Amino acid sequence: MRSFLVAAVLAVAGSGSFAIAPDISPRPEARIPGLVEVSVEARVSNVAFERWISEFRRRAVAQGIRPQVFDQAFQSVRYDTDVIQRDRNQAEFTKQIWEYLESAVSDTRVKNGKAALRDHKRTLAAIEARYGVEAEVVVAIWGLESAYGSFRGNTPIISALATLAFDGRRGRFFEEQLIAALRIVQSGDVRPDRMTGSWAGAMGHTQFIPTSYLAYAQDFDGDGRRDIWSDDPTDALASTAAYLARFGWTKGQPWGIEVRLPRGFDYSQSGERIKKSVGEWMAAGVRDAAGNRIPEHGRASILLPAGAQGAAFMIFDNFHVIERYNTADAYVIGVGHLSDRIGGGRPIQANWPVDDRALRFSEKQEMQRRLTGAGFDTQGVDGIIGPNTIQAIRRFQRSVGMIPDGYASYEILRRLR
Secondary structure, three states: OOOOOOHHHOOOOOOOEEOOOOOOOOOOOOOOOOOOOOOOOOOOOHHHHHHHHHHHHHHHHHOOOOHHHHHHHOOOOOOOHHHHHHHHOOOOOOEEHHHHHHHHOOHHHHHHHHHHHHHOHHHHHHHHHHHOOOHHHHHHHHHHHHOOOOOOOOEEHHHHHHHHHHHOOOHHHHHHHHHHHHHHHHHOOOOHHHOEEOOOOOEOOOOEOHHHHHHHOOOOOOOOOOOOOOOOOHHHHHHHHHHHHHOOOOOOOOOEEEEEOOOOOOHHHOOOOOOEOHHHHHHOOOEEOOOOOOOOOOOEEEEOOOHHHOOEEEEOHHHHHHHOOOOOHHHHHHHHHHHHHHOOOOOOOOOOOOOOOOOOHHHHHHHHHHHHHOOOOOOOOOOOOOHHHHHHHHHHHHHOOOOOOOOOOHHHHHHHO
């Protein structure tokens, strides 16, 4: 996983369908409220958990955690069955990108983002000057991750990570995060009782996992602590900008631009793998959403998150920098479009195929099996509509006279059946 967010909980359906949470925190990896989920009873004996803590203590001390730091941090640790319940529940349905964006870039979120930009103008200007990341982009990530600090999570991080590491299903990852969390405590940046966040270990205004905190968190206010938990968001916002800068953010380059595609556009040329200069795309008839020529911002791809019937975007290298925060296209478009709107930009102009329903996870797997069985190999059946499946869909679409946009629609599955 390349993200600040927890790799193990990222559950993203590709090519247009994305799981989302309530408006307070529209993160693609979260569960959709109101769905019937698989109920998991998580039971564990206190003796087994205490035995694991004793064994883990030896491993932590061997990695440089002082015994007194460990004992203080684990003083109130308990096995958290709610964390296990959340970790194991899997939503069967996802929402479409237009439904996700309706929440992610709601009028309320845009309004609050403009207010946050205004209220923290001086701090954000200083952050932008140091790291070269536009204030609107930093604010947009803040808005999506914690609703501008309103929902940072109140789960005790040490307990949550200890529970997940003990559980063992992804124990190595969560034990690594737990060691990192103890290093943070040992550094003096935060007391164990103040180290709170999401059930999966993401912390602060912009939701860092502990290893990312150690690598990228900033003490921008100069008080000697990298305090992403404070009501003051300064260090968290600077840390987000530092992260984006570290992975190659180019100031002045858009994340993407909504575009119009010409009649007869070759849809086989869409997708992140195909990059051309802006001049080449314009020579093919591509224009911005208003029909105007597009400034040269470097090599770009054409992204169709809902296929030929939805909005089209010309995306640049900064799109992929935001992907380092969260790899879901819906999230990246949400951050990018929210940043545009906070800066005074217009809503997305194109219509969406709103009558198209999202595929269930099992239906995506079925589509992959049927495509492969029909001679359009998807290179595996995992329920994720990635590049190989998109190419297989395109080949199938051509074979039946459909527009080869690679979009995993219910119509494709219906025809395969």
